Amino acid sequence: MNIIVCIKQVVAGDQVKIDPLTHTLVRSAENSVINPFDLFALNMAGHLKKLYSSSITAVTMGPKISEEVLWEALAMGADRAILLSDPRFATSDTLATSYVLGMGIRKIGQFDLILCGMRTTDSDTAQVGPQLAEELDIPHVTNVEKLERKKNLFLVERLSDGYREILEVSAPALFTISPKAATRFPSLIEIQDAHARHSIESWGLEEIEADPTKVGRAGSHTWVEELIPITREKFCDFIQGDPKQQAKSLFSKLFEKNLLS
Amino acid sequence: MDFTLSIQQKQVRRMARQFAKTELADIAKEIDEEGRFPWEVVEKMGPLNFFGMQAPRKYGGAELDTISYCLVIEEISRVCAAMGLTVAVHNSVVVYPLSRFGSDEQKAKFLPSLASGEKIGAFCLTEPNAGSDAMAIESTAISEGDSYIVNANKIFVTNGGVADTLIIFASVNPRDVKKGFSALLVERGTPGFEIGLLENNCGVRANPVSSIVLTDCRIPKTNLLGREGEGFKIAMAALDTGRIGIAAQAVGIGQAALDASLKYAKERIQFRLPIARQQAIQMMLADMGTMVEAARLLTLQAAHIRDQQGDLSGPSAMAKLFAARTASKVASMGVQIHGGYGYSKDYPIERYFRDARVTEIYEGTNEIQQIVIARELLKRGED
Numbered sequence: 001m002n003i004i005v006c007i008k009q010v011v012a013g014d015q016v017k018i019d020p021l022t023h024t025l026v027r028s029a030e031n032s033v034i035n036p037f038d039l040f041a042l043n044m045a046g047h048l049k050k051l052y053s054s055s056i057t058a059v060t061m062g063p064k065i066s067e068e069v070l071w072e073a074l075a076m077g078a079d080r081a082i083l084l085s086d087p088r089f090a091t092s093d094t095l096a097t098s099y100v101l102g103m104g105i106r107k108i109g110q111f112d113l114i115l116c117g118m119r120t121t122d123s124d125t126a127q128v129g130p131q132l133a134e135e136l137d138i139p140h141v142t143n144v145e146k147l148e149r150k151k152n153l154f155l156v157e158r159l160s161d162g163y164r165e166i167l168e169v170s171a172p173a174l175f176t177i178s179p180k181a182a183t184r185f186p187s188l189i190e191i192q193d194a195h196a197r198h199s200i201e202s203w204g205l206e207e208i209e210a211d212p213t214k215v216g217r218a219g220s221h222t223w224v225e226e227l228i229p230i231t232r233e234k235f236c237d238f239i240q241g242d243p244k245q246q247a248k249s250l251f252s253k254l255f256e257k258n259l260l261s
Numbered sequence: 262m263d264f265t266l267s268i269q270q271k272q273v274r275r276m277a278r279q280f281a282k283t284e285l286a287d288i289a290k291e292i293d294e295e296g297r298f299p300w301e302v303v304e305k306m307g308p309l310n311f312f313g314m315q316a317p318r319k320y321g322g323a324e325l326d327t328i329s330y331c332l333v334i335e336e337i338s339r340v341c342a343a344m345g346l347t348v349a350v351h352n353s354v355v356v357y358p359l360s361r362f363g364s365d366e367q368k369a370k371f372l373p374s375l376a377s378g379e380k381i382g383a384f385c386l387t388e389p390n391a392g393s394d395a396m397a398i399e400s401t402a403i404s405e406g407d408s409y410i411v412n413a414n415k416i417f418v419t420n421g422g423v424a425d426t427l428i429i430f431a432s433v434n435p436r437d438v439k440k441g442f443s444a445l446l447v448e449r450g451t452p453g454f455e456i457g458l459l460e461n462n463c464g465v466r467a468n469p470v471s472s473i474v475l476t477d478c479r480i481p482k483t484n485l486l487g488r489e490g491e492g493f494k495i496a497m498a499a500l501d502t503g504r505i506g507i508a509a510q511a512v513g514i515g516q517a518a519l520d521a522s523l524k525y526a527k528e529r530i531q532f533r534l535p536i537a538r539q540q541a542i543q544m545m546l547a548d549m550g551t552m553v554e555a556a557r558l559l560t561l562q563a564a565h566i567r568d569q570q571g572d573l574s575g576p577s578a579m580a581k582l583f584a585a586r587t588a589s590k591v592a593s594m595g596v597q598i599h600g601g602y603g604y605s606k607d608y609p610i611e612r613y614f615r616d617a618r619v620t621e622i623y624e625g626t627n628e629i630q631q632i633v634i635a636r637e638l639l640k641r642g643e644d
Contacts, residue, residue, distance in 0.1 A: 033275065071272050185280050188273060188310035188323035188333075195269040 001054040001149065002111040003045045006101055006132065007038040007073055009066040010122040018227050025122060027065070034069040037117030039076075041177040043184055044147060045115055046077040052149055055079045057108055061089055061100050067200050074194035075186035082108065086204040088212060093220035094127040100215055101128070102135035103208040113154070114174040118143055126176070133174040140174040141167055145181050264558075266328070273329040277336035280309065289341040292467035293612055296459070298423050299467065302344065307378025311337075311348050315357040315502075320372035322356070327502075327564035331509035335557070338513025339520075342616035343467035345513055349506035350419045351375070354624075355382030355428055358444070358499040362487040371426050371446060383424035384503075385415035385473050386496055393629050395496065396439055400431035400475075407482050409433065411445065411453075413475040419623070422459050422469025425449045429475065430496060433489050442492035446484040453478035464615035501573040503624045504581035508560040511584035511620040515553040518588070518595035518613040522546060525599050525608070536598070545598055549591045556584040575637030581620075582630035588617035 011017075015031040045056045058073030060066050061084040070081035084104045092100060105111065114133070119126035126142070133140030146157040154169045159178065169175075186194075205212060213219060237253075239246045254260050266274070284302050292299050306312065314330050316322020325333070330352070338345025356375050359368065359382075374380040391397035400413035413431050418424070427447045434441025447454065457472030487495050523546060526537035536542045563576040592614040596603035603610045621627050 029271070068268060068272070071268060075272065185276055185309055187308060188276070188314065188325060188329075189318075191269065191272050191276065192323060192325070195272075 001048065001052050001113065003048060003054050003056045004105055004108065004111050004114045005038070005041050005045045005056060005058050005073060005078065006114065006116045006128070007042065007058055007060050007069050008035045008117075008120050009033070009060065009062055009069045010035045010120055013121055016122070018229065027063075029065050029068070032065060032068065034072045035117055035120045035122075037119055037121065037177075037179055038069070039117075039183045040179055040181045041115040041117050042073055042076040042078070043182055044144075044177050047182070048113075048147065048149070049077055057082065057111075059084065059101060059104055059108075061085070061092070061097055061104070063090075064202075070200050071191075071194060072186070074198045075190045076184075077190075079198075081198065081200050083200050083202045084204075084208065085202050086215075088205050088216045091217045091220065091223070092215055093222045094123075094125050094131055095221055096215050096219035098128050098131035098135050099219060100208070100210060101132050103210045104203060105132075105136065107203065107208050112171050114138075114172070116174065116176045118176045118179060129174060129176040136172075136174070138172050138174055139169050140176070141169055142176045143178045144175040145178045147175060147177075266332075270326075270329050270332060273325070274332040274336060276309075277311075277333040278339075280306075281337050281340035285337070285341040285344060289343075289467075290606075290609065290612065292341070293343065294466075294606075296461070296466045296469075298347075298469050299344070303347075303378060303381075306348070310376070312351055312378035312381075313356065313376030314348075315352040316360055316372050316376040317368075320360075320368055321376040322360075322372070327505065327567040328561055331505060331512075331560055331564045334506050334509035335513040335516065335560075338510040339517045340513075341467065342510060342514050342517075342613070343465040345510045346465050346468050346507075347381070347420055349510055350384060350503070351382045353503040353506040354384035354499040355426065357502050358428065358486065358495050359446070361498065362444070362491070362495050363446075364483075366483065367446060367486065375426055380425035381420050381423045383418050383420040383427045383473070384499065385413070385418050385421075385427055385429045387417045388414055389416055393626060395430075395493065396442070398430060398432060398438060398442070400429070401435050402431040402433050402441075402443060402445060402480070403435075404433060404482075405479075408479045409445065409482060409485070411447070411475045411478040411480050413473070413478075415473040415475075416457075417460065417470055417623070418473050419468055419470055421471030421473050422456055424473075427473065428486060428495075428499075429473070430492050432492075439493070440490055443489050444486040444492040444495045445480050446486055447475070447478070447480055451475075451478055451480065462619070464612070464617070464619050466615075497574075500624055501577045502567065504577040504630070505560060505563050505567060505573075507620055507624045508556070508563065508577070508580040508584035511581075511588035511617065512553065512557045512560055514613050514617045514620065515549075515556060515584070515588040515591040518592040518610060518617070519546070519549045519553050521608070521610050521613065522549065522595040522598045525602075525610075529600075542598055545594050549594055552587045552591055556580075556587040559583050574633055578625070578630040578633040578637075581625065582627055582634065585617075585620035585627065588613075588620050592617040 009032045012033045017026040056078040057080040058078040059082045116129035143158045144156045148155045158165050310323040313322035314325040334349050402409035402411045429445050429447045432438040432441035453476045455474045460470040529536045559580040563580040566576045595610045
């Protein structure tokens with residue numbers, strides 16, 4: 001079984017800074033990590049590799065420093081890693097990103113399964129997975145917790161609004177993996193082996209035969225007009241009186257704020 | 262000269278950092294207070310090869326370069342110095358000398374379970390009357406057929422309360438300790454082997470430091486590490502590597518103290534401003550940052566020299582001396598920045614302050630490092 005896992009480098013949650021001029025995140029090798037949601041997809045791929053003889057190809061789109069997340073994937077069991085990198089891909093929105101990923105995957109060739117994290121910690125749209133499935137014209141299911149192969153079908157379990165849905169999906173298909181699935185750390189030996197055995201392939205616009213009008217800003221239908229940091233203010237309100245009065249006062253305050261349903 | 266870490270070294274550091282944040286950050290305070298060894302975390306560290314960093318691949322180790330090794334110790338110690346100590350001691354003064362001086366049989370017998378973390382290692386040199394003066398040991402190993410009868414009273418044994426595989430130093434020749442100074446591999450559970458009371462220490466309290474007493478303990482001669490009389494050489498080689506590990510631990514504690522102080526200085530309001538806006542505080546932070554960075558560079562330089570198989574004694578003593586002093590100084594300045602809160606157990610800085618202090622004492626006191634450094638300097642010829 002050929003599994004493709006799409007991953008992304010994000011700025012670590014506690015180190016987000018925004019460039020005031022470009023309104024984009026300030027990225028550096030020091031503050032960047034693999035999108036934590038992608039670890040669940042990578043771990044699911046590793047789990048499937050053990051069950052069914054499979055090969056895993058990890059793909060990311062980004063500048064050269066994004067290579068670091070591909071090394072994470074290789075340490076977690078990926079057999080091949082591809083970086084889709086071209087200055088013209090910069091500032092792609094989710095649609096342009098899924099087009100680039102789609103063209104990269106077409107170049108990879110035959111696959112049975114694409115796994116993605118459910119969303120990213122930086123832009124948080126949860127759109128790229130489903131858009132990529134549309135781009136490639138294959139079925140998709142989001143928020144998948146369990147996944148098994150059944151001949152030409154995948155049997156998947158997802159959680160949705162208090163229901164547990166069990167679905168049969170024909171291969172090839174794309175699934176975004178729930179952050180409730182299992183995850184793990186790569187061992188030191190796995191990290192050493194990844195670097196001893198593998199290298200990263202880098203493909204630009206020409207290599208994946210992408211249409212330059214469909215990538216980057218030109219191919220984006222949405223863009224960030226402005227980023228305004230939110231300041232959260234907390235207020236502390238001491239309720240006076242004897243316990244009975246306090247309870248009454250607390251009830252009316254909560255009721256006024258619509259916090260009691 | 263290139264000061265950049267390789268992508269691989271950065272990946273190792275990232276993994277250790279994430280692991281420490283996920284598995285140790287929430288319990289570090291509690292295990293310090295309770296003096297509890299966190300087996301539940303050790304079980305998770307084993308499969309990630311943290312206990313086999315210095316062991317050859319053949320025996321299940323990761324055979325990590327020394328720079329990566331230091332990065333791991335620093336990141337673990339930054340969150341929990343006691344576990345940084347556990348891993349550093351296990352690797353550098355047990356797994357490493359066993360890998361270097363052990364026979365093939367000894368390596369095959371002892372290394373796999375140490376490298377996997379299934380068994381914990383300890384290094385027993387110090388005695389009530391022999392600390393800095395290692396040659397003053399009174400422990401004996403008297404030859405009897407194909408065994409030694411070992412009598413030893415070892416104290417301040419890091420990992421002592423949980424160790425299964427111990428390197429014990431004793432003399433096979435009580436009349437000439439120097440000539441008979443030898444290293445023996447001893448397993449917990451051997452008749453006559455006893456773990457003494459755990460120390461109620463000031464810092465690194467989650468590490469079960471204890472005494473180890475051997476009374477007429479019969480140890481097979483096949484457990485002699487190296488040859489008879491080679492014990493001192495083995496101990497010194499182990500300590501040269503060990504000191505780099507302790508230097509890395511000290512850098513981790515210093516970094517933790519700096520991190521906590523930066524956070525506090527930005528949050529604490531006095532005179533209607535965060536105290537970070539006061540030059541007096543800024544100057545302390547600047548000195549702390551500079552010292553930690555200098556300690557890190559000396560430590561990584563010593564690690565690099567070890568990877569290049571260079572002469573290690575001087576550089577590792579310098580790294581250990583400077584990093585230990587830095588950790589103590591920076592943690593103390595951190596307490597000062599925190600004011601009264603720094604003296605309270607509500608903030609982690611008091612733990613860093615207590616943890617830092619012992620780095621100036623164990624694996625050779627500051628004064629012993631100075632002796633080593635001075636000897637190396639005086640030995641050098643003029644350029």
